Amino acid sequence: MKIILVYDVNEKRVSKVLKFLRKFLVWVQNSVFEGQLTYSELERLKVSLKKLINEKEDSVVIFSFSESIDLKKQIIGIDKSEDERTI
Amino acid sequence: MKIILVYDVNEKRVSKVLKFLRKFLVWVQNSVFEGQLTYSELERLKVSLKKLINEKEDSVVIFSFSESIDLKKQIIGIDKSEDERTI
Numbered sequence: 001m002k003i004i005l006v007y008d009v010n011e012k013r014v015s016k017v018l019k020f021l022r023k024f025l026v027w028v029q030n031s032v033f034e035g036q037l038t039y040s041e042l043e044r045l046k047v048s049l050k051k052l053i054n055e056k057e058d059s060v061v062i063f064s065f066s067e068s069i070d071l072k073k074q075i076i077g078i079d080k081s082e083d084e085r086t087i
Numbered sequence: 088m089k090i091i092l093v094y095d096v097n098e099k100r101v102s103k104v105l106k107f108l109r110k111f112l113v114w115v116q117n118s119v120f121e122g123q124l125t126y127s128e129l130e131r132l133k134v135s136l137k138k139l140i141n142e143k144e145d146s147v148v149i150f151s152f153s154e155s156i157d158l159k160k161q162i163i164g165i166d167k168s169e170d171e172r173t174i
Contacts (some may be wrong), residue, residue, distance in 0.1 A: 060163040076147040
């Protein structure tokens with residue numbers, strides 16, 4: 001699956017979430033990650049992420065779709081993403 | 088087309104960008120919009136957005152894909168999106 005993950009997390013927890021997500025996905029820009037995960041990898045990510053955030057305060061949105069689809073990515077301004085190996 | 092738009096824009100320009108994007112898309116959370124646009128609507132959005140941001144400082148990433156695809160959206164924690172009429 002292709003994944004686009006966005007998060008809106010309290011300052012106190014951002015660095016832990018950032019460090020964790022970097023193990024699975026590629027940083028796109030502030031609060032945004034993308035990448036490819038298997039179903040079980042995504043499930044593991046969600047379980048661990050729930051332990052890092054406060055579900056009453058923070059918000060994580062995960063968009064997922066099949067690898068086969070034609071996903072277009074357009075950038076206006078600076079490309080802040082870290083890695084060419086993205087979607 | 089389905090659209091996921093994320094932006095990382097200088098504080099000075101954020102409110103103008105936010106106000107503008109609300110005319111086209113639905114706010115998901117901080118710096119993230121989603122929705123459906125025709126090809127020409129997206130082109131118009133991009134032209135206007137370029138006038139609002141500073142392309143040397145700011146970054147806007149637009150993920151677009153066909154409406155027909157099965158896009159899954161999962162939320163961990165709070166659902167901050169404003170509107171049920173999303174993807």
